[in-house]
Amino acid sequence: TFLLYHSLSDSMELVHRSSRLAFVRYLFATLVVIGAGGVIGAHGAADYLTFSHRASYLELSISVGGGTANWVVMDTGSTGIVYPAKYIRTSTPWPANSQPPPNPSYSSSGNSYNGSWVYASVSIIGLNSVTVSTSATIPVFAAVNASVYMMGVGIRPVLAANGSMVSSDYRNPFLNLAGMKSGAYPAAGFIITLAGVQFGYALSARSSFNTFSYAGNPSGPLARVTLVPPSSSTAPQYTEVAPLLLDTGITYMIVTPIRGQTQPNSGLSSGGTFISGMEVRVTISSTTWSYNTSQFGSTGVPTYARFATPSANGIINTGQSIVNAYDYLIDTSAQVQGLRPASQNAGSKVLTISPSADNASSNLLGFLHPLLPHQK
Numbered sequence: 081t082f083l084l085y086h087s088l089s090d091s092m093e094l095v096h097r098s099s100r101l102a103f104v105r106y107l108f109a110t111l112v113v114i115g116a117g118g119v120i121g122a123h124g125a126a127d128y129l130t131f132s133h134r135a136s137y138l139e140l141s142i143s144v145g146g147g148t149a150n151w152v153v154m155d156t157g158s159t160g161i162v163y164p165a166k167y168i169r170t171s172t173p174w175p176a177n178s179q180p181p182p183n184p185s186y187s188s189s190g191n192s193y194n195g196s197w198v199y200a201s202v203s204i205i206g207l208n209s210v211t212v213s214t215s216a217t218i219p220v221f222a223a224v225n226a227s228v229y230m231m232g233v234g235i236r237p238v239l240a241a242n243g244s245m246v247s248s249d250y251r252n253p254f255l256n257l258a259g260m261k262s263g264a265y266p267a268a269g270f271i272i273t274l275a276g277v278q279f280g281y282a283l284s285a286r287s288s289f290n291t292f293s294y295a296g297n298p299s300g301p302l303a304r305v306t307l308v309p310p311s312s313s314t315a316p317q318y319t320e321v322a323p324l325l326l327d328t329g330i331t332y333m334i335v336t337p338i339r340g341q342t343q344p345n346s347g348l349s350s351g352g353t354f355i356s357g358m359e360v361r362v363t364i365s366s367t368t369w370s371y372n373t374s375q376f377g378s379t380g381v382p383t384y385a386r387f388a389t390p391s392a393n394g395i396i397n398t399g400q401s402i403v404n405a406y407d408y409l410i411d412t413s414a415q416v417q418g419l420r421p422a423s424q425n426a427g428s429k430v431l432t433i434s435p436s437a438d439n440a441s442s443n444l445l446g447f448l449h450p451l452l453p454h455q456k
Contacts, residue, residue, distance in 0.1 A: 125259075125264055125265070125266075125280055126259075126265065126278070126279060126280030126281065127210055127212050127257075127259060127278075127279045127280055128206070128208075128210060128276055128277070128278050128279070129204065129205070129206025129207075129208065129210050129212065129276050129277050129279075130206045130207040130208040130210075130275055130276035131154070131206070131207060131274075131275065131276050131277070132151060132207045133274075134151065136331060137153045137154075137328070137329075137331075137400070138153070138154045138272070138274075138328050138400065138403070139151045139152060139153055139154065140152060140154055140204050140205065140206060140207075140231065140277075141204070141205040141206075142161070142163070142202055142203065142204050142205070142231060142253075143202070143203045143205070144161065144163055144167065144168045144169075144171075144200050144201075144202055144220055145168045145169045145170040145171045145200035145201060145220075146169045146170050146201065147167045147168050147169035147170075148167050148169075149203075149205060150163075150164075150167055150229055151229065152229040152230060152231040153229065153230055153231065153328075153329055153456070154231055154233060154272075154277070154328060155230050155231060155232045155233065155234070155327070155328055155329030155456065156232075156233055156234045156272070156326055156327055156328045156329070156408070156410075157188070157232070157234055157325055157326075157327030157328065157329040157330065157397065157456075158184070158186065158230065158232030158234055158329060158456075159232040159233065159234045159235065159236065159238055159248035159251060159252050160184065160219065160220070160221060160232045160238070160248070160251040160252070161202065161218075161220045161221065161230070161231050161232065161251075161253060162184050162193060162221045162223055162228050162229075162230045162232070163220060163221070163222065163223060163228070163229060163230075163231075164222075164223055164224075164226065164227065164228070164229070165195055165196075165222035165223060165224050168198065168200055168220065168222050170200065170201075171198035171199060171200040171217075171220070171222065172198060172199040172200070172217060173196070173198055173199075174196065174197045174198060174199070174219075178241075179241035179242075180196070180197040180219075180241060181197060181219070181238065181239065181240060181241055182239055182241070183195065183221070184221050186329075186456045187388075188327070188329070188330050188334060188397070188456060189456055191228075191456065193221070193223045193226050193228055194223070194224055194225065194226070195221055195222045195223040195224045195226075196221070196222055197219050197220070197221055197222075198219070198220055198221075198222050199217040199218065199219060199220070200217050200218070200220045201213065201214055201216070201217050201218075202214045202218060202220065202253050204231075204253065204257075206276060206277075207276075208276075212257050212258070212259065212279065213257065213258055214253060214256045214257060214258065215256060215257065215258040215260075215261040215262065216256070216261075218250070218251055218253060218256050219250065219251040220251075228456075230329065230456055231253060232252070232329070233252055233253065233254045233255075233270075233410075234248070234252075234325075234327075235248060235249070235252070235294070235410060235412065236248060236298065236299060236300060236325070237298045237299070238251070245298070247298075249412070254270050254277075254279070255268065255412060257279060259279060259280055260279070264280065265279055265280035265281075266280060266281070266282060266283050267280075267281065267283055267286075267411055267413045267414070268411070268412045268413040269281075269409065269410050269411035269412050269413060269414075270409075270410055271285065271407060271408070271409050272328070272403065272407065272408040272409075272410075273403070273407045273408075273422065274403055274404065274422060285409075286409065286411060286414065286416070286418065288420050289407070289409045289418030289419060289420045290365050290366055290367045290418055290419050290420065291365075291409065291411075291414075291416040291417065291418035292364060292365045292416065292417060292418065293415055293416050294415055294416065294417055295415040297323070299323040299393060299395075300323035300324050300325055300395075300417075301323070301324055301364060301365075301417060302321055302322065302323060302324070302364075303321070303322070303323070303324035303362055303363060303364040303396050304319065304320070304321045304362070304363045304364070305319070305320050305322070305335055305360070305361070305362050305363075305396045306318070306319045306359075306360075306361040306362075306363070307319075307335075307344070307348055307354070307358055307359070307360055308358060308359040308360075308361070309347070309348060309355065309357070309358050310355075310356075310357035310358060312357070313347055313348075313355065313357075313358075314347060315345040315346075315347030315348050315355075316345055318342075318344040318345065318348060320335065320337060320338065320341075320394060320396070322336065322338060322393060322394030322395050322396050323393060323394070323395050323396070324362070324364055324395075324396050324398070325395055325396065325397040325398070326398050326402055326403075326408055326417075327397050327398065327399055327400065328400040328403060329400070329456045330397070330399045330400065330456060331382060331383045331399055331400060331401070332382045332383050332384045332385060332386070332399050333360070333382040333384075333385035333386075333397060333398055333399045333401070334385070334386060334387075334388050334395070334397040334399070335385070335386075335387050335388070335394075335395075335396055335397070336387070336388040336389070336390065336391050336394045336395040336396075336397070337387060337388075337390040337391075337394055338390060338391070338392070338393065338394035339390040339391055339392055339394075340390075341394075343390065344387060348387075349386065349387055352386055353376075353384045353385060353386050354373045354384070354385040354386065355373065356373055356374050356376075357372065357373060357374050358372065358373045359371075359372050359373075360372070360373060360385065362396060362398060362402075364419070367406070367419045369398065369402050369405055369406065371401075373385065379404060380401055380404035380405055381401055382398075382399045382401045385399075403422070404422065405421070405422055406419040406420060406421060406422055407419065407420050407421075407422055
């Protein structure tokens with residue numbers, strides 16, 4: 081009762097500063113977290129940041145090195161912040177006696193960027209004005225001559241300067257928050273829903289998820305994708321078991337076949353995308369997410385899906401649409417990821433949220449940044 085009263089009191093302050101619309105959105109986010117098994121604690125024991133859903137992405141605002149805050153895409157498919165150098169006010173160059181990591185590139189698009197790795201503090205602001213900050217400076221890629229606004233919070237290994245794959249935790253802003261480093265949060269991890277991201281969730285919240293360990297499998301837990309073509313097609317069904325990547329940085333789905341194994345029939349794809357009328361099922365542990373390709377672009381369904389060039393291990397990249405159906409847990413202290421039905425969260429649908437409405441409420445909250453391309 082105290083927690084609810086405390087949140088309502090904060091909300092009443094907010095309504096005086098902005099508008100009834102902002103108040104309703106903030107109150108909704110507060111009630112969502114309480115009902116979802118998260119615990120809103122006092123004095124930074126937990127923090128809940130709500131998303132903007134402009135252009136159908138999950139976005140938060142960040143300030144790097146005390147510079148101007150801008151909206152960025154929260155991307156679970158990569159790790160590390162890639163951000164325009166012109167908006168970084170204060171930073172420290174990469175140590176001269178140490179070779180920096182390679183410049184970032186995104187396999188989904190092939191995009192890569194010029195610039196330099198620097199160390200800077202990072203503050204992350206939700207649509208509800210809740211702000212969290214890193215405990216110290218972290219590596220940030222300061223991009224030049226590019227409009228790229230990505231905040232990678234994934235946990236897959238990254239390429240080091242010597243060509244080896246290393247843990248990405250050191251440059252993950254979520255895992256370097258003050259509450260995470262100080263132990264104020266009960267667990268090192270976070271819960272992503274359509275409405276927002278929860279830090280400092282109660283340990284008991286893990287039990288509401290179907291969890292799967294990624295210990296010993298840094299590329300991610302294994303999942304199975306099954307493609308069932310329509311009866312009108314002569315192409316055979318295709319099944320693949322490969323690491324799962326739940327990637328909130330793209331709106332489409334990518335299936336990368338495993339090199340040396342049975343490859344998908346060419347009849348499953350037309351014009352570079354999956355044929356219409358095909359059922360797509362992704363199963364991990366006891367959880368299955370499915371859709372029909374005839375529904376591409378509708379709520380909870382990718383804008384399209386395609387195959388990628390085969391690789392040694394393959395990958396099943398769901399894109400961000402799966403978050404319409406499931407909340408997503410990343411818990412590094414227990415080395416597990418997890419999914420639970422989004423109905424427990426009652427979040428709104430990403431693809432049905434009006435960007436103009438979101439921009440209006442974000443302006444009321446004091447965020448006046450333009451709609452910027454993410455260019456992943």
